[in-house]
Amino acid sequence: MADSKLKANLKLLALVAFWYAGNTMYNIYNKRAAAMIHAHWFVAAAQLVVGIVWSMTCWITGFRKTPNLSSADLISCVPIGLCACVAHGGSVLAMGVGAVSFAQIVKACEPVFAAVLGVVMPPRDIKPPLAYAMLFIIVGGVALACVKDGATSIDINMTAFLWASLANLAAALKGKVGKDVTGALKKDSSKNMDAANVYAVMNILSFLWTCPAVVVAELPTLREEWEHSVSIHGAGPLIFNITMSGFFFYIYNEFAFAFTSQVGAVTSSVLNTAKRVIIIVVSAIMFNEGMGRNKMIGSGIAIAGTFLYSMASKKSAPKAKKA
Numbered sequence: 001m002a003d004s005k006l007k008a009n010l011k012l013l014a015l016v017a018f019w020y021a022g023n024t025m026y027n028i029y030n031k032r033a034a035a036m037i038h039a040h041w042f043v044a045a046a047q048l049v050v051g052i053v054w055s056m057t058c059w060i061t062g063f064r065k066t067p068n069l070s071s072a073d074l075i076s077c078v079p080i081g082l083c084a085c086v087a088h089g090g091s092v093l094a095m096g097v098g099a100v101s102f103a104q105i106v107k108a109c110e111p112v113f114a115a116v117l118g119v120v121m122p123p124r125d126i127k128p129p130l131a132y133a134m135l136f137i138i139v140g141g142v143a144l145a146c147v148k149d150g151a152t153s154i155d156i157n158m159t160a161f162l163w164a165s166l167a168n169l170a171a172a173l174k175g176k177v178g179k180d181v182t183g184a185l186k187k188d189s190s191k192n193m194d195a196a197n198v199y200a201v202m203n204i205l206s207f208l209w210t211c212p213a214v215v216v217a218e219l220p221t222l223r224e225e226w227e228h229s230v231s232i233h234g235a236g237p238l239i240f241n242i243t244m245s246g247f248f249f250y251i252y253n254e255f256a257f258a259f260t261s262q263v264g265a266v267t268s269s270v271l272n273t274a275k276r277v278i279i280i281v282v283s284a285i286m287f288n289e290g291m292g293r294n295k296m297i298g299s300g301i302a303i304a305g306t307f308l309y310s311m312a313s314k315k316s317a318p319k320a321k322k323a
Contacts, residue, residue: 015259020275022252027100027279028286029245034096036238037229039222041213043242044092048207050246055200065192067201073191076181081205083174088249089210090167098160100283101291101299104276105145106164108302109138111309113165113172121176131312137305145298178202195261199254276303 033043058064069077094103112135118125146156185193193201218225229238259271280299284291 012259012262015255015262016271019252019255019259019271020278022248022255023275024279024282026245026248026252027095027104027283029241029248030092031095031100031283031287033238033241033245034092036233036241037225038096039214039218039225040093040096041089041210041217042222042225043096043245044089045207045210045214046242047092047246047249048088048203048210050243051200051203051250052207054247054250055197055203058200064196067197068190068192069185069201073185077178077185077201077205080174080178080181081202082209083170083177084202084206085209085213086170087167087174088206089213090163090165090170094160094164094167097163098157099289100287101280101289101295102145102157103160103164104280104283105142105295105299105302106161107168108276108299108306109142109165110168110171111135111306111313112138113168114175115309117172117176127313131309134305134309134312138302138309141298141300141302141305143298144301145295147294147298149292149294195257196254199257203250203253276306 030043030047034040037043055064059066091103091107094106115127115132115135118127182193182198185191186195186198214222283289
């Protein structure tokens with residue numbers, strides 16, 4: 001009994017370690033790739049291709065069971081794939097046009113979007129009043145982080161802010177519309193949809209949705225952008241950074257899915273909050289991103305607010321008294 005518990009704990013520890021390491025490395029390689037070529041939807045699509053190659057290899061070799069989905073199952077997953085596409089693409093573009101640390105600070109606002117959707121979209125998910133109070137702390141922290149030291153007004157990279165906010169909205173929608181669908185698929189053992197395969201299928205659908213964005217936004221200038229980037233950085237470094245960012249993007253998400261499927265929501269929220277702190281610190285060091293007093297305090301407040309929101313959300317909302 002003791003040995004089995006120890007093995008289970010060691011497995012969870014390994015999942016967290018690979019989750020954190022993969023997420024950190026993804027942000028580093030993603031920023032490098034996005035800085036090399038101004039075709040960020042293309043970078044996002046290429047990253048997803050790396051994940052598709054990995055999952056296809058696992059299925060073909062028999063390392064994992066191949067999903068057994070009907071056309072109705074796939075159709076039900078299409079909206080989730082769209083949300084995943086926008087969430088991923090928005091994040092790549094936000095970090096491509098702005099600082100990684102700033103994008104991560106704005107992404108700490110995701111609970112705000114999730115809370116609003118929970119109120120306005122059926123089925124309604126009403127949180128306890130304390131949870132909603134924490135949203136003001138999150139927004140206040142982000143606002144403070146956007147005020148430069150010694151200034152009296154907010155100064156932000158609006159393009160990065162809008163893309164990161166769009167990613168937040170898409171991620172919140174993905175959680176809202178996908179919870180019941182993916183939950184039902186996991187429960188049906190005949191579908192072969194464990195946590196890893198759920199993510200693999202969503203990754204493929206996300207890629208299919210990303211392709212039109214590449215065509216519309218970047219295809220006319222993509223060859224020119226590629227040749228310009230190769231002339232400056234070389235084809236090898238460009239391909240390497242895109243490939244590695246795609247590899248670590250897939251790996252960290254797969255480990256995160258595996259971990260969250262085995263622990264409670266509170267534990268996942270705590271570790272997800274800690275992960276964001278690590279990324280902000282590492283990116284600030286790696287890319288020499290300024291971390292002034294307001295940015296450090298504001299990001300700390302926003303991340304603490306996210307953590308407190310997660311904790312408060314787990315408490316039962318007061319039930320209406322019967323007449």
